[in-house]
Amino acid sequence: MTFDPTVDYPLGSRRPDLVETPSGLALDEVTLEAAQAGTLVAADVRATAATLGRQAAVARAAGRRQLADNLERAAELVGVPDDQLLEIYTALRPGRSTAVELEAWARRLDDWSAPQTAAFVREAAVAYAARGLVGG
Amino acid sequence: MADASARFASRAAKELRRELLVTPFPELGLVAANGPNDPAPELVIENGVVARMDGRAAAEFDVIDRFLVEHGLDLEVAAEAMALSDLELARMLVDVDVPRSEVVRLARGLTPAKLARVAGLLDPVELMFALKKLRARRAPANQAHVTNLKESPALLAADAAEASARGFAELETTVGVARYAPLNAISLLVGSQTARPGVMTQCAVEERRNLELAINGLVTYAETLSVYGTEQVFVDGDDTPWSKSFLGAAYASRGVKVRFTSGTGSEALMGHAQGMSMLYLEARCISIVRAAGSQGVQNGSISCVALVLSLPGGTRAILAENVIAAWLDLEVASGNDAIASHSAIRKTAKLMGQFLPGTDFVTSGYSVMPRHDNTFGGGNYDADDLDEWLTVQRDWQVDGGIEPVDETEVTRVRERAARAVQAVFAELGLPPVTDAEVEAATSGYDSADMPDRDRAADVEAADEALRRKVSGLDVALALDRRGFGDIARAVVDMQRQRVSADYLQTSAVIDAEGVVHSAVNDPNLYTGPGTGYRLEGERWETLQALPHAVDAASLGTGAGDRGAIVEVLGEAAAGTDPTEVVIAVGPAFADTIRETINGLDHGDVLAAILDGAAEAGAVPRVVRVRRVADVAFIAHDGARLSGSGIALGLQSKGTAVIHRADLQPLDNLELFGMSPLYSLESYRAMGRNAAGYALGKRVGPVPTELDNFARAKLIVRTTLLHARETRAVVKGAAPLELELVAPLSSAIQ
Numbered sequence: 001m002t003f004d005p006t007v008d009y010p011l012g013s014r015r016p017d018l019v020e021t022p023s024g025l026a027l028d029e030v031t032l033e034a035a036q037a038g039t040l041v042a043a044d045v046r047a048t049a050a051t052l053g054r055q056a057a058v059a060r061a062a063g064r065r066q067l068a069d070n071l072e073r074a075a076e077l078v079g080v081p082d083d084q085l086l087e088i089y090t091a092l093r094p095g096r097s098t099a100v101e102l103e104a105w106a107r108r109l110d111d112w113s114a115p116q117t118a119a120f121v122r123e124a125a126v127a128y129a130a131r132g133l134v135g136g
Numbered sequence: 137m138a139d140a141s142a143r144f145a146s147r148a149a150k151e152l153r154r155e156l157l158v159t160p161f162p163e164l165g166l167v168a169a170n171g172p173n174d175p176a177p178e179l180v181i182e183n184g185v186v187a188r189m190d191g192r193a194a195a196e197f198d199v200i201d202r203f204l205v206e207h208g209l210d211l212e213v214a215a216e217a218m219a220l221s222d223l224e225l226a227r228m229l230v231d232v233d234v235p236r237s238e239v240v241r242l243a244r245g246l247t248p249a250k251l252a253r254v255a256g257l258l259d260p261v262e263l264m265f266a267l268k269k270l271r272a273r274r275a276p277a278n279q280a281h282v283t284n285l286k287e288s289p290a291l292l293a294a295d296a297a298e299a300s301a302r303g304f305a306e307l308e309t310t311v312g313v314a315r316y317a318p319l320n321a322i323s324l325l326v327g328s329q330t331a332r333p334g335v336m337t338q339c340a341v342e343e344r345r346n347l348e349l350a351i352n353g354l355v356t357y358a359e360t361l362s363v364y365g366t367e368q369v370f371v372d373g374d375d376t377p378w379s380k381s382f383l384g385a386a387y388a389s390r391g392v393k394v395r396f397t398s399g400t401g402s403e404a405l406m407g408h409a410q411g412m413s414m415l416y417l418e419a420r421c422i423s424i425v426r427a428a429g430s431q432g433v434q435n436g437s438i439s440c441v442a443l444v445l446s447l448p449g450g451t452r453a454i455l456a457e458n459v460i461a462a463w464l465d466l467e468v469a470s471g472n473d474a475i476a477s478h479s480a481i482r483k484t485a486k487l488m489g490q491f492l493p494g495t496d497f498v499t500s501g502y503s504v505m506p507r508h509d510n511t512f513g514g515g516n517y518d519a520d521d522l523d524e525w526l527t528v529q530r531d532w533q534v535d536g537g538i539e540p541v542d543e544t545e546v547t548r549v550r551e552r553a554a555r556a557v558q559a560v561f562a563e564l565g566l567p568p569v570t571d572a573e574v575e576a577a578t579s580g581y582d583s584a585d586m587p588d589r590d591r592a593a594d595v596e597a598a599d600e601a602l603r604r605k606v607s608g609l610d611v612a613l614a615l616d617r618r619g620f621g622d623i624a625r626a627v628v629d630m631q632r633q634r635v636s637a638d639y640l641q642t643s644a645v646i647d648a649e650g651v652v653h654s655a656v657n658d659p660n661l662y663t664g665p666g667t668g669y670r671l672e673g674e675r676w677e678t679l680q681a682l683p684h685a686v687d688a689a690s691l692g693t694g695a696g697d698r699g700a701i702v703e704v705l706g707e708a709a710a711g712t713d714p715t716e717v718v719i720a721v722g723p724a725f726a727d728t729i730r731e732t733i734n735g736l737d738h739g740d741v742l743a744a745i746l747d748g749a750a751e752a753g754a755v756p757r758v759v760r761v762r763r764v765a766d767v768a769f770i771a772h773d774g775a776r777l778s779g780s781g782i783a784l785g786l787q788s789k790g791t792a793v794i795h796r797a798d799l800q801p802l803d804n805l806e807l808f809g810m811s812p813l814y815s816l817e818s819y820r821a822m823g824r825n826a827a828g829y830a831l832g833k834r835v836g837p838v839p840t841e842l843d844n845f846a847r848a849k850l851i852v853r854t855t856l857l858h859a860r861e862t863r864a865v866v867k868g869a870a871p872l873e874l875e876l877v878a879p880l881s882s883a884i885q
Contacts, residue, residue: 009638010652010657011636012636012638012650012652013650013651013652019636021635027632030628030632030635032612032613032616036613041609042352042607042609042610045353045607045609045635046634047389047634047635051637052389055637055638055640055641058656059641059642062655062656064431064465064642066208066427066428066429067429067642069207070388070428070429070430071385071388071429073382073385073429074385074387074388076389077386077389082351085347086343086386088382089343092376092379093375093379094370094371094374094376095371120378120381123206123378124376124378127202128376128378131199131367133371
């Protein structure tokens with residue numbers, strides 16, 4: 001069955017068939033019993049890029065472009081390691097990065113298949129240059 | 137020169153006057169709305185690109201303008217929306233026939249100056265109406281603060297459980313000592329799920345730690361992302377719109393519901409308001425929040441509320457900022473958390489702006505514990521105010537998101553949560569929670585009642601818990617091993633919510649069955665009377681059933697199984713003795729009603745009156761008037777039976793009148809209308825005075841006190857007692873001669 005963002009929300013109750021954990025467990029396998037059996041581990045309890053992508057589609061269908069964009073960036077960031085996430089955040093703070101350093105982060109994001117976030121960082125670099133917020 | 141006014145001095149000593157009110161000082165941003173430097177709304181689009189916005193050309197755009205142009209403004213609707221006059225837009229906001237969806241569509245094309253200008257045209261009632269119409273989610277909800285000075289896990293869990301039982305949809309804690317974060321997050325998670333599965337929790341800490349807690353599944357939402365309305369303040373806060381927006385996406389990527397924070401007054405407080413008004417700068421903030429892709433905002437001045445309230449129009453500006461946020465289709469957690477005023481009148485007047493329309497979260501932190509344990513510095517409303525909040529909900533028939541729960545149930549969930557967190561700490565090898573802590577957390581008042589813990593051991597254990605990545609699943613397994621299977625399942629269900637991520641949509645809350653309700657699947661479709669969320673049916677029954685409300689049908693009339701107070705001798709005849717005083721009592725007196733409203737036994741009252749009259753030299757006798765319940769007629773009927781023409785009429789609730797046969801029934805010699813204040817001594821004095829009139833002596837009125845609160849306190853009892861008296865009336869029945877059997881007490885001796 002295909003996904004329809006105008007009717008399939010909430011995914012958890014309307015389309016659990018579409019939701020799985022990063023390791024491929026179905027939503028109804030996220031149970032206490034699975035945790036006891038060791039088939040469900042903490043690192044697997046999180047949304048996949050596909051799920052976040054569907055949430056982005058739900059937001060867009062509801063007329064919330066900016067929230068949808070944000071959830072699409074979130075979907076891209078699923079694969080970015082935790083410590084790197086915080087490093088990118090720090091790099092985007094005012095006066096922390098040169099234009100070159102921001103571009104390097106953008107390239108890395110491209111490598112992580114995060115093109116929208118990469119574009120977001122590049123856009124910040126332009127604004128920071130214009131407003132004297134680049135560092136280095 | 138006259139002496140200083142005692143009334144001015146009295147007012148100057150009131151709580152209100154501890155606060156400073158100031159005149160506007162626009163250069164410093166100390167102006168609520170319409171600042172001299174607020175730009176006129178403006179949007180010029182050339183070749184599909186924004187060339188000018190709100191008084192600035194593109195080349196002059198600061199980092200905020202740039203972000204709004206890149207991400208905020210929807211240019212496809214901007215031309216249409218900006219072409220509407222301020223007044224047209226303002227009228228649309230309060231027109232029930234213009235649906236929310238239409239005004240929300242237009243808002244996507246409005247600049248901050250336009251938003252502020254339009255909201256500024258609405259008066260307070262119009263703002264409230266607009267807020268009711270614009271709220272994103274159908275039903276309002278509320279958020280609780282759960283903290284304590286000792287960071288006691290048992291008390292955090294117990295308070296979290298009580299908050300959940302009381303219906304709060306979100307619980308927020310924080311830390312006094314940063315390293316406590318994982319322990320506090322665990323205590324909140326366990327406590328919340330003990331009382332009501334689905335309640336969302338957060339632990340407000342520094343971003344890195346916050347993200348760690350989220351990744352480990354110990355929290356589900358965050359609202360620590362602050363934004364500001366001028367570039368300088370934003371940068372001073374060590375962020376930019378891009379960094380904050382990225383952080384929002386980072387949180388969402390780890391399954392955290394994110395709500396930004398902003399509020400009027402922060403720019404002035406931080407010294408860079410640039411002569412612009414609080415409301416205009418807040419319109420910029422809210423525009424950033426939406427542009428950044430946050431689903432919602434905590435706004436309503438928040439921690440700067442007292443600064444905004446120092447200015448003319450401050451309360452109104454705060455409500456206007458809530459309206460702008462809702463208009464921009466954001467979830468609104470509408471402040472009312474930081475202390476707004478020392479004055480209960482003033483802070484509650486301010487609260488009504490959000491309380492009556494209802495917002496997604498009426499407060500962004502109701503302190504479920506006493507306010508001095510509130511480490512957010514919040515506690516505008518706290519544990520001691522709960523009954524008042526519940527009563528105001530009941531008064532207005534308004535859902536402010538808090539449910540009445542009786543003491544037995546509150547005690548039960550508090551204890552269970554404290555036991556559960558004790559079990560989790562034991563299973564996870566954290567420093568033990570003692571039975572004494574469980575007991576104190578269950579029934580104590582605040583953290584002063586909690587046994588001290590080894591705080592060094594706690595923070596070491598907290599560090600270790602982070603290192604070991606103690607997770608939500610670990611907590612669930614620990615609970616299950618110690619026999620708290622139901623709580624364990626609820627904790628796992630919260631983990632499952634992180635997998636489906638439905639709560640990332642606008643205004644999401646989770647019900648007890650685990651279903652997410654957000655603006656997507658449960659939107660506010662209010663279009664006037666008969667539509668939208670209305671407090672009725674089962675929910676209204678729940679919110680009106682306060683534990684201390686009394687069943688009107690069974691309200692006490694004085695327990696009366698001690699036997700007869702009076703004996704009926706037969707029908708009463710007219711007397712002839714000129715020294716006679718008749719004590720005429722009402723139809724229910726000493727019968728279906730057996731004590732006065734002040735709780736005096738009717739036998740004692742009669743004895744006191746008889747005693748007083750006899751002591752003054754009269755010959756008293758008692759009759760019961762049955763045909764009427766009004767005290768004037770009871771007394772007048774009595775006077776016509778009295779040999780002296782004088783009678784004391786006495787209603788069952790205790791109101792009395794001294795009457796004379798030749799007066800009109802509604803006239804009298806003395807009226808004693810303050811029945812709640814009368815003692816037996818008062819009734820004795822009434823008897824004496826009645827005798828004085830009968831014997832033609834000079835009579836000074838019985839001294840009576842005045843209690844202006846008596847009516848508020850007792851009008852319900854008065855009504856019920858009078859209804860009983862009226863029910864005892866027998867139309868046309870002759871008066872009866874009575875004899876006092878015996879007084880209950882010896883109080884008159």
